Amino acid sequence: MTPFTTLAGIAAPLPLVNVDTDMIIPKQYLKTIERTGLGRGLFDEMRYREDGAENPDFVLNRPAYRKAEILVAGDNFGCGSSREHAPWALLDFGIRCVIAPSFADIFYNNCFKNGILPIALPQDQVDLLMDDAERGANATLTVDLEAQTIQGPDGGTIPFEIDPWRRHCLLNGLDDIGLTLEKADRIDAFEKEAAQARPWV
């Protein structure tokens, strides 16, 4: 996994609540057996018209936001299905950070497995960043995971909270499976005990 340290990039505003994973990447793109190449389908139904042409009004199609690396969105971002295709699509498009008042649990978790930083902030602070994002390419945000801050285009700084372990893994690009396998003896021991306690499993 690519480590996440600092990111200075254009932030795209998506002021919708309950952005669900069907919206982020609809089902026709889920048929792949690869992790890559899903950026084309990101926000498909909002991004493209029925004939397949780009919808020029959608934020990521507007010239200022075509290279956005940060998304600022409404409450309960990523609700719905467990599809990891949602963070894969964001990443493939180039988005490595999503800022919202809250996230759905499974999506939130899936982000960390893919080097994407989801940041939950109080609504009033998201509103400020949404205003910044509305200013387009002239308004980059700088996200510093080490310092746990977001710096706005006018120099103001917003601190954010994040689980220390998840921060550590993201900063170092650590692979979960490798880390867990270091505890294989604990799993072996547990498995033996469980086989005694609940032999019917």
Added chain:
Amino acid sequence: MTGPNAPKTLYDKIWDAHLAHEAEDGTALLYIDRHLVHEVTSPQAFEGLRMAGRSVRRPDQTIAVPDHNVPTTPGREDAGRVPEDSRAQLAALDRNAREFGVHYYPVTDVRQGIVHIVGPEQGWTLPGMTVVCGDSHTATHGAFGALAHGIGTSEVEHVLATQTLIQKKSRNMKVEITGRLRPGVTAKDVTLTVIGRTGTAGGTGYVIEYCGEAIEALSMEGRMTVCNMAIEGGARAGLIAPDEKTFEYCKGRPHAPKGAQWDAAVAWWRTLKSDPGARWDKVVTIRGEDIAPVVTWGTSPEDVLPIDAAVPSPDQFEGGKVGAARRSLDYMGLTPGTPLKDIAIDTVFIGSCTNGRIEDLRAAAEILRGRRVKDGLRAMVVPGSGLVRAQAEEEGLAAVFRDAGFEWRLAGCSMCLAMNPDQLAPGERCAATSNRNFEGRQGRGGRTHLMSPAMAAAAAVTGRLTDVRELSRSPEPAE
């Protein structure tokens, strides 16, 4: 009170029984008893194992079944008749299941079906277990008092390789449904009403335990419907304490314990209930008598109203929900103030992991017996598994559906998520027993109204959203 003798919730007890390791910051390795796998969220996980030279730690506890992509029409065993874009995932599951030696129910097996219906049916899902699947509706298995999480593909790979899941403990939420449900009100109405009350993010960060007289009175099928939609309320898992009904359902299933092991299992299962005085971080109480047959009007499962209500106006909402309601109404093609019962539909879909079990088909058939689907309407019923289908045929339900004008399909996820040929066309309006009414969920531009199987059957007869009580044959008992 804390410490080992402190009162515990059911969630606390299952958690404690599966804790393989806990770091100082509370990050835990939760041991997983059963891992269910389907073709959409697993190919990248198996590929990851292969690339790293890793194997599946417990193939004996891993169960694979294709469901999302499979067509539900005859002839699907022939790969040539499966749409080309679906073949790669189905072929990958087939290859991975055989190569890694996991339990496998291909489409040629009568036991094939939707993964969340197959698990309980085969006795893989048992009380007190931890169950995971790369699918958010894994919450379904919580109906047995099993801690069942939906997980992402990276986590699928992690469980395949280590049989554990990295987790931080969620908070405890109790949803109590007191009293009795009124005639015509089903488990689906209960679970949708709860989501309407708490919102789609109300359960975020929690594991929900559903309890109360109305929950205890539900069949196992009904309890699965309730837990299935815990995720639509934001909770990663929903639970119901196991009881005699649960044990009765599990007994004799192919993978349930037998003999002395059965007795030992039941003895432990009986301890699986929240202790009096257990600490709840959030409590929601709803009177069973206050729940009506409901339908959704918008594009979020929280957009739910009793069938005798009218389409709401965006100005009835607050904050970000004002814009969301406006967008929903526009997408759904609805005008505020329209009685829900005046909304005409084009299609009826009965099926899914929410409502594709035998009891659901019985409830729908009960309404349809001797009646016909309204002219011009498309109606299909998709049993949740090959065994549900066989049982429905044996009970004569299939004939009722066919005589009424329903298509009688083969088992799969079908139109719940439209990854297979069963899809809505743009603007097509569907009465559906599935779990999500998101934009495009059942097909681009498709309009979904969620409801119970009996309500969907009633809508099929009248051609509009309908109060099932108006078609009900059993007289309502006096108060």
